Structure formats: structure tokens, C-alpha cells
Amino acid sequence: MFRTLTIVGAVALLGASGVSHRLWTGAWNVSGEPGISAARLEAVPSSISDWVGVDQEVDERQLTRAEAAGYLARHYVQRRTGADVSLFIICGRPGPVSVHTPDICYGGIGFRVEGGEKKYQFEGDPEAPSAEFYKANFLKPDPITPSRLRIYWAWKSGSGWRAPEHPRFAFGGAPALYKMYLVYRPLPGAELPERDPCEDFMRDLLPELESVLSPAS
Numbered sequence: 001m002f003r004t005l006t007i008v009g010a011v012a013l014l015g016a017s018g019v020s021h022r023l024w025t026g027a028w029n030v031s032g033e034p035g036i037s038a039a040r041l042e043a044v045p046s047s048i049s050d051w052v053g054v055d056q057e058v059d060e061r062q063l064t065r066a067e068a069a070g071y072l073a074r075h076y077v078q079r080r081t082g083a084d085v086s087l088f089i090i091c092g093r094p095g096p097v098s099v100h101t102p103d104i105c106y107g108g109i110g111f112r113v114e115g116g117e118k119k120y121q122f123e124g125d126p127e128a129p130s131a132e133f134y135k136a137n138f139l140k141p142d143p144i145t146p147s148r149l150r151i152y153w154a155w156k157s158g159s160g161w162r163a164p165e166h167p168r169f170a171f172g173g174a175p176a177l178y179k180m181y182l183v184y185r186p187l188p189g190a191e192l193p194e195r196d197p198c199e200d201f202m203r204d205l206l207p208e209l210e211s212v213l214s215p216a217s
Helices: 002-025 035-043 060-065 094-098 197-213
Strands: 051-055 068-078 084-092 112-122 131-140 147-156 177-184
Touching (some): 035 068, 035 084, 035 197, 051 197, 060 068, 068 197, 084 094, 094 177, 112 197
Antiparallel strands (some): 051 068, 084 177, 112 131, 147 177
């Protein structure tokens, strides 16, 4: 009797493990995903309000590690002020996309986090939905001209952008997952300001992304 219960328990455990594996790897994803979601990135406009964007190349190794089904990499400049922001979005299966955060991606090219990562809450309005990001400052040391970055990042599955503590578990059952980086880079050697252009860009960007990436059913 005890042996029978042990076998039944082991089978149940293996079954649960298999379910988790299929959820994380996307083996049970809706047909056509993540390709359907990735294709929506092509509709993100290159001009958003007063911001004009130019597409940029991306390191293919970064895309391979994330197993990206599609991506958007664009540098936006605000016509009125000259402020500039880089936008990077990838889409793919939730397992690979939920990991490889900026400390890993940018750490590989010499940047390190300064002061740790923090949560940033973008307070929305009827035109710009609320969103939650991680936010961190990065430094690439150099005795003459050190380089600094400020990066905001979040994930999206369904409506809104979120920054959960454990994204792999939070998005494990999603058919597809987006990850967004917003990057502000001051001039070499310059300090990072208290407020940067990313916060202004979000107000124009987020409604556009919600319209394109989360179309009404």
C-alpha cells in the first residue's frame, strides 16, 4: 500500500513538473505565438507626438540569448528640446524573455549598476495608462570620460506594463511576452540628472504601445 502511494505521488510530481516545463517553454502556447505578437512591433510608429525615431541595429547575440521572435530598436529625439531616448522591445516566449535583465546585458559590455535597482511607478491618466518599471543607473568606468546610463525596464503580457519581483513565475503561462528597455545616455563624463527625458517620453509612448500591442478584441 505504501509503495503504491509512493508511486502515485511520484507520478503526480512528474506530471506537475511537466506542466510547469510546458508553461515556461511555451510548448502549450496558442498557435502562432509568439510570432503573432512579435509582428505587432512593426506597427509601432517612428514618429510619436514630438518625438522622431530612427531604427538601430542590435547585437544578434543578445537576440539569440533571449530567443526573440521579433524586436524593435529605435532612437527617438524630441524635436522641440533635442532630448533623446533609446527604445528597445523584444518579444518571444516568456521563459527566455523574462530573464536577461540589463545588469546582465549591459554588464557584458563593461557597465555596472550604481546604487541598486528601484521600482518606478509611472502615474498615468486617461491618455497614458499607469505602468510599473524597474529603474537603475549604470556606470562604465574610465579614468578620463566615464559613461553613464539610466535604464527603465518592464514586461507586458496582455494590457499594461509590469515589473514583478519574479517575472519568470508571473508570466510563465503567457503565450508571448514583451520586454521593454528605455535608455537615457547623457554626454560622456556628464552626471545623470534627477529627472530624465524617459519620463516625458513615456507619456507619449505608452498610449501608442497599448493601442498597437494590445488591440481591442
